Amino acid sequence: MSADPVPADLDLLYDDVEEGLRASVRSLLADRCPWSAVLERVETDAPTDVALWKELAAMGVAGLPVPERLGGAGATLRETAVAAEELGRAVAPVPFLGSAVLATTALLAAGGEAADGALARLASGEVSAALAVPLATAPDTPFPQTVRYAPGAPGSTSSPDSPADGRAASGTLTGEVGGVADASTAGILVVPAVGADGPGLYLVEADSSVRLPVTSLDLTRPLATVRFDGAAARPVATGPAAADALHTALVSGAAVLASEQLGVAEWALTTTVDYLKTRYQFGRPVGSFQAVKHRLADLWVAVSQARAVARNAASAAVHGGPEAALDAALAQAFVSDTAVLAAEEAVQLHGGIGFTWEHPTHLYLKRAKADALALGSADRHRMTIARLADLPPAQWEA
Amino acid sequence: MTDPAPLDAAAARARVAEFVAAHDPRTTDPAAFLGARFDAGLAWVHFPEGAGGLGAPRALQPTIDAEFARLGAAPVQREGLVIGLGMAAPTILAFGTPAQRYRYLRPLYTGEEVWCQLFSEPGAGSDLAALGTRAVRDGDSWILNGQKVWTSLAHRARWAILIARTDPDLPKHRGISYFICDMHSPGVEVRPLRQLTGEAEFNEVYLTDVRIADSQRLGEPGEGWRVAQTTLMNERVSIAGHAEPREGGVIALVTELWRTRPELRTPGLHDTLLRLWVDAEAARLTKERLRQQLAAGQPGPEGSAAKLSFARINQEVAGLELDLLGGEGLTYDDWSFRRPAGIPFAERVPGFHYLRTKGNSIEGGTSEILRTIIAERVLGLPAEPRTDKDTAWKDLPR
Numbered sequence: 001m002s003a004d005p006v007p008a009d010l011d012l013l014y015d016d017v018e019e020g021l022r023a024s025v026r027s028l029l030a031d032r033c034p035w036s037a038v039l040e041r042v043e044t045d046a047p048t049d050v051a052l053w054k055e056l057a058a059m060g061v062a063g064l065p066v067p068e069r070l071g072g073a074g075a076t077l078r079e080t081a082v083a084a085e086e087l088g089r090a091v092a093p094v095p096f097l098g099s100a101v102l103a104t105t106a107l108l109a110a111g112g113e114a115a116d117g118a119l120a121r122l123a124s125g126e127v128s129a130a131l132a133v134p135l136a137t138a139p140d141t142p143f144p145q146t147v148r149y150a151p152g153a154p155g156s157t158s159s160p161d162s163p164a165d166g167r168a169a170s171g172t173l174t175g176e177v178g179g180v181a182d183a184s185t186a187g188i189l190v191v192p193a194v195g196a197d198g199p200g201l202y203l204v205e206a207d208s209s210v211r212l213p214v215t216s217l218d219l220t221r222p223l224a225t226v227r228f229d230g231a232a233a234r235p236v237a238t239g240p241a242a243a244d245a246l247h248t249a250l251v252s253g254a255a256v257l258a259s260e261q262l263g264v265a266e267w268a269l270t271t272t273v274d275y276l277k278t279r280y281q282f283g284r285p286v287g288s289f290q291a292v293k294h295r296l297a298d299l300w301v302a303v304s305q306a307r308a309v310a311r312n313a314a315s316a317a318v319h320g321g322p323e324a325a326l327d328a329a330l331a332q333a334f335v336s337d338t339a340v341l342a343a344e345e346a347v348q349l350h351g352g353i354g355f356t357w358e359h360p361t362h363l364y365l366k367r368a369k370a371d372a373l374a375l376g377s378a379d380r381h382r383m384t385i386a387r388l389a390d391l392p393p394a395q396w397e398a
Numbered sequence: 399m400t401d402p403a404p405l406d407a408a409a410a411r412a413r414v415a416e417f418v419a420a421h422d423p424r425t426t427d428p429a430a431f432l433g434a435r436f437d438a439g440l441a442w443v444h445f446p447e448g449a450g451g452l453g454a455p456r457a458l459q460p461t462i463d464a465e466f467a468r469l470g471a472a473p474v475q476r477e478g479l480v481i482g483l484g485m486a487a488p489t490i491l492a493f494g495t496p497a498q499r500y501r502y503l504r505p506l507y508t509g510e511e512v513w514c515q516l517f518s519e520p521g522a523g524s525d526l527a528a529l530g531t532r533a534v535r536d537g538d539s540w541i542l543n544g545q546k547v548w549t550s551l552a553h554r555a556r557w558a559i560l561i562a563r564t565d566p567d568l569p570k571h572r573g574i575s576y577f578i579c580d581m582h583s584p585g586v587e588v589r590p591l592r593q594l595t596g597e598a599e600f601n602e603v604y605l606t607d608v609r610i611a612d613s614q615r616l617g618e619p620g621e622g623w624r625v626a627q628t629t630l631m632n633e634r635v636s637i638a639g640h641a642e643p644r645e646g647g648v649i650a651l652v653t654e655l656w657r658t659r660p661e662l663r664t665p666g667l668h669d670t671l672l673r674l675w676v677d678a679e680a681a682r683l684t685k686e687r688l689r690q691q692l693a694a695g696q697p698g699p700e701g702s703a704a705k706l707s708f709a710r711i712n713q714e715v716a717g718l719e720l721d722l723l724g725g726e727g728l729t730y731d732d733w734s735f736r737r738p739a740g741i742p743f744a745e746r747v748p749g750f751h752y753l754r755t756k757g758n759s760i761e762g763g764t765s766e767i768l769r770t771i772i773a774e775r776v777l778g779l780p781a782e783p784r785t786d787k788d789t790a791w792k793d794l795p796r
Contacts, residue, residue, distance in 0.1 A: 012687040013694060273777050288780040293773035300772055301703040308683040333676045382672040391656055391671060394663035 011078075012311040018082045024059055025083050029090040035360035038091055042219035042363075048185045050128075053094045057125020062100050065108060070116055072123040077105075077252055081259035081314035088263025088371075091363045093220040095128040097374075098182025101256045103129035103190045106249035110201055110237035118188055118203055118236075127187025130206070131249060132226050134179035138376025139250035139325060140384050143243050147175030147228055149195035149202060154232045170235060171195070173202060173228040181374070183224040184213050191233065192246050201242040202233035218370035220363060248320065251328045254375045255317035258310040258331035261371050265303050265335070265342035268364050272296065272346045279351075292349060299345055306338040322388060329384040336372035336381075343368035405443070405454040407461045414440060414465040423471040432474065432508040440466075441474070441507050445491055449499050450507055460693060474507070477740070478551060482506040482513035486559050489629045493576070493617040502557070502578070514555035516546040516579060516603055517626065521796060524767050526561075527570045527623055528786075528794065531605060533562035533577070540564075540577070540615075542585075542608040548761070552588045552601040553737075555581045559629060560610075561622045566792040573791055574622035578614045585609075595753045596733035641686055647708075648715050649678035651744065651751065655722055662722045670718055674711065681707040702776065706768045709758035716751040723748055 014022070032052050041047060056062060064080040066072020073079070080101060087096050099122055107115040107122075107129075121127050133144055151171040173193050183189065189204045210227040237245045273296060276287030286292055313331035316324045343365040347354040354361045372378060386393060405413075421434050435441055436450045443458050445451025467473065475483060483506070490502055505511040522529040531544025542562055552558070558579040565573035579586070585608040590598035617625040645653055656663065656671055685704055720727035731747040743751065759765040773779045786794055 011690070012683065013690050273779065277779065284783060285780045287773075288782050290770065290782060293777075293779050294766070294769040296777055296779065297769035297772035300777055301706055304703055305680040305684045305707070308687040309680050311687065312683050330676060330679050333672075334680045382669070382676065385672055385675060386668070389653075389675065391653060391668075391675065392660075392663075393668050394665050395660070 010312055010315045012308055012315070014082065014311075017075075018079055021079055022082050022086055025056070025061060025086040026089075028055060028059065029086060029092055033090050033092050035091070035363065038093060038220060038363060039357075039360065041093060047093055047219065047222050048095060048182070049093050050185055052092065053096075053128060054125045056094060056096075057123070061096070062125045062128070063104065063119070063123025064100065066104060066119050066123040070120045070123060072119065077256060077317045078311075078314045081256050081310065084256050084260040085263035085266075085310075088260035088367070089267045091220045091264070091267075091360075091367050093222075095130070095182035095185055097221070097253065097257065097260065098130040098180075099128035099186065102131035102133075102181075102249050102253045103186075103188070105252040106131055106190050106201060106245050107236065109245035109248040110241065112236055114203055114234050115236040118190075121188065128182065128185060129188040129190060130180055130183040130186040130226075131253075132177045132180050132183070132189050132191040132204075133246075133250075134177065135181040135221075135223060135370075135374045136179060136376070137250060138380045138384070139247055139254055139328065140387075141376075143194070143199045143246065144177070144192045145194055146177055147173050147191055147193035149173055149193040149200055149233065149235075150230075151195070154230055171202075171233055172230040173204060173233045174230055176225065176227045178225045179214070179223050180226050181221055181223055183211050183226050184222055189226065190236075191228070192242065193233070198239050199242045199246075200235050200238040201245050202235050204228070204231050204233045208232055216370070218366045220367055221370060247325075250375060251325050252317050254328040254332050254381075255310075255313035255324065257371060257375055258306075258313050258328070258335040261335045261339035261368065262303070262306050262310045264364050264368050264371065265306055265339040268339075268342035268346040268361070268368070269296070269299055269303050271361075272349050275350060286349075295345060295349070299342055302338045303342065306335045309334045326385065326388040329381040329388065332376060333378045333381040333385060336378040339368040340372050405452060405458060407458060410443070410454070410458045410462050411465045413438075414462055415469065418466070418469040418471065423469070428472055429508045429510055431471065433504060435466075435471075436504050436507045442487070442491075445503075449491060449503055457693060476509060478512050478554060479506075479509050481515050481551060481555075481559075482511070482557075485515060485629045486513045486557070489559060489576075489616060489625060490578075492628050493625050497613075498578070498616070506557075511556040512551055512554045514549050514551040514558045514581070515629070516549060516552075516558045516560035516605075517629075518548045519545060520547055524764055526626070527574065528791070528796070529561060529563060529574070531560075531562040532566070533564050533575060533610070535564070535612075536609075538613075539609050539611045540575075542577075542579075542605045542610060544605050546603040546605070547591065547600075549588075549601045549603050550599055552581065552603050553590070557581060558603075559616075561626050563791065564619055564622075567790050568620070569788050570786060570791040570794065571623045572620055574626070575619045576616045576622035576625040577610050578616060579608065579610055580614075583608050583610070590735075590737065592735050594756070595750055597736055597738050599738055641689070642682055644679065644682070645675075647678055647682060648712050648751075649675060651748075652715055652718050652722065655719065659722075662724070667718065667722055670714075670721075674714055674718060677707075678711050678715070681711055702768060702772055705762065706765055706772075709755075709765055712755040712758050716748070716755045719748045720752050 060073035061083050063072035064075045065077055068074035104122060107119050122129050149171055154172050173191055186206045189206050189209060191202045191204050193200055193202055208231040212225040214223050214225060216223040277285055279286045309331050313327045316327035346361045347365055350361055353359050417438050421431055423431055439447055439452035440462055441450030443451050443454045443462055444456035446453050487503060487506055490498055517526060519529050533540040533542045558581055560577045560579040561574050563573055564575040585606040587604040589602045591600045591602050592598050652671060688701055727748050730749045774781055
């Protein structure tokens with residue numbers, strides 16, 4: 001039977017180190033990333049706050065799960081998830097998900113000299129990275145086929161840049177990937193591609209690709225179409241190891257994303273409750289009406305549950321394996337709906353002001369809905385649960 | 399008993415081992431075993447010495463209970479003792495005189511005396527403080543007249559905790575007093591109350607000129623509402639001392655059916671099943687997180703949400719079970735008017751599950767009242783304007 005008991009030792013709380021990390025990140029964001037600054041920035045040509053990312057990197061946030069020997073914090077995905085909560089609470093426009101979660105966990109899973117070299121550069125904040133898959137990719141989708149790998153040195157028609165570790169390229173990539181998060185500001189791309197020998201995971205210097213920004217639903221998380229025209233590439237994993245590394249990255253990403261969504265939901269709930277204590281209509285605070293109170297009580301219950309589910313997914317992701325995939329799917333299936341509900345309730349319960357551009361609620365609504373689509377919709381994750389928990393779909397009768 | 403060092407987990411376990419070595423649970427009479435455990439201060443470790451405890455931190459109790467279980471002792475919480483252990487004991491400890499503690503706590507703990515609760519009335523459900531059972535002073539005693547309802551165990555109980563109105567001229571919360579009622583007194587009449595499942599888990603209790611000695615009063619006259627708050631708060635505190643496995647709850651009714659009966663599967667019910675599976679896991683993990691918080695000595699407000707979530711999940715699981723079974727769900731096991739035969743819930747027919755779980759969102763605080771409690775006490779939203787708080791009880795509309 002696939003429904004094995006959960007290990008009894010999964011820690012769903014926050015320890016002192018995690019609370020310390022939370023306080024540092026929250027304090028920096030309160031100072032450097034108020035919502036008014038976010039709103040102002042996202043309509044410029046540089047929606048990503050690269051300077052803020054360097055400051056977060058100086059605190060260790062760019063390389064939390066990266067080993068200390070590579071200049072990382074030597075922490076785990078549990079601490080990474082705590083940082084994600086705070087970044088979500090601030091809708092911070094930094095390449096955390098693309099670089100410090102997706103690309104980093106892919107490189108950690110791949111291992112080896114080239115991956116280590118790239119991880120050291122990411123952890124230091126020298127550059128950021130992106131994982132070249134559409135942001136909506138669910139962990140159990142088949143290995144991407146849109147980029148082809150060809151062995152041999154780059155031809156004269158392709159970019160003359162050397163690959164990510166500064167050594168000779170082993171081959172080139174050709175093809176296109178749409179909807180890649182955090183690609184425009186990335187220095188390094190981690191690219192799944194297929195060659196004659198099957199799947200592989202490759203490192204590419206980002207400026208040897210063509211990156212076309214697209215207008216994204218979530219203003220605070222820019223997307224780009226990335227095109228490779230014979231870009232110099234170096235493999236970090238090939239064959240089943242490449243597929244495993246990509247799967248691990250997407251599962252880890254789904255687990256950590258749930259904590260970001262939790263942060264979004266908490267902001268929406270807290271801000272709405274505070275507003276409704278001070279907004280008067282009919283001679284009394286709007287928050288004293290039972291029809292409003294009960295909605296907020298239900299939302300609070302859902303957010304409390306989202307915290308347990310997100311902590312569980314982060315702890316399971318540290319251990320890895322099939323349980324991690326199931327717990328990440330559970331987290332996405334539950335927390336995606338909760339964060340969207342929280343943001344939608346925030347808009348509705350703020351009334352007219354919540355529908356304006358000048359109020360921050362729309363930033364959270366857009367982040368919440370985009371996060372729900374990112375790394376697979378809730379329904380895709382329920383299908384994953386069906387498979388992993390042995391609850392198969394109905395079949396046509398013979 | 400006079401160990402000067404504060405009790406820690408290791409010392410607590412050592413005490414339990416020492417106790418079990420002296421009282422073999424396999425050969426000692428269960429009531430005698432529990433009586434000795436009470437005398438050794440290992441019943442409720444946070445109670446004072448002489449009242450079944452050692453004045454030690456409450457957080458040690460799960461360790462002690464787990465150690466007793468490991469060494470083969472029968473569980474303390476048994477059928478019929480839920481009101482006594484969970485509600486009467488903490489109230490008697492908080493408000494009882496030394497004589498009352500001495501008289502009631504030990505036989506309550508050993509199970510020799512069963513307790514019930516005479517709070518709810520036909521006219522005072524969610525608005526319990528509106529209760530109308532009258533207690534009139536007569537020398538050294540009180541004469542009670544009125545009707546109580548939804549009393550489980552009344553037909554087996556020796557004692558009841560009871561609240562009654564002692565001053566109808568005061569506003570409703572201020573004119574209530576709290577008593578211990580001898581269920582064998584003349585004038586106490588217990589009638590089974592048939593519920594929509596056909597059977598009678600509960601009773602109506604009619605009180606006609608029932609005499610209660612003033613020495614049976616808990617707390618000061620007119621202070622009964624405050625005393626009752628202690629009782630009601632303890633009703634929701636009991637949290638299992640062990641982690642529950644995945645699919646450990648009522649969800650197993652439908653997951654097992656789904657796995658073993660492929661012919662029952664339809665696409666719509668598959669979606670319902672997966673959504674419920676996710677909700678059940680979220681509720682389970684939230685309960686587990688609360689358990690970890692309590693064990694770490696940091697209780698959170700999540701407890702008030704647990705009942706709300708489980709009521710809804712239980713009802714939806716039971717509804718899905720009938721939908722899955724189709725025609726098989728059209729039969730019922732037994733409509734006869736009788737006291738429950740002690741058949742576990744899971745072994746009754748699905749129709750019973752469907753009907754019985756309808757009570758989950760009513761008993762022990764309706765889901766609507768729980769939402770109001772969460773909104774006002776956890777989120778701090780303002781109370782609705784009220785007209786009944788400062789009006790004499792006798793002048794309230796009813």
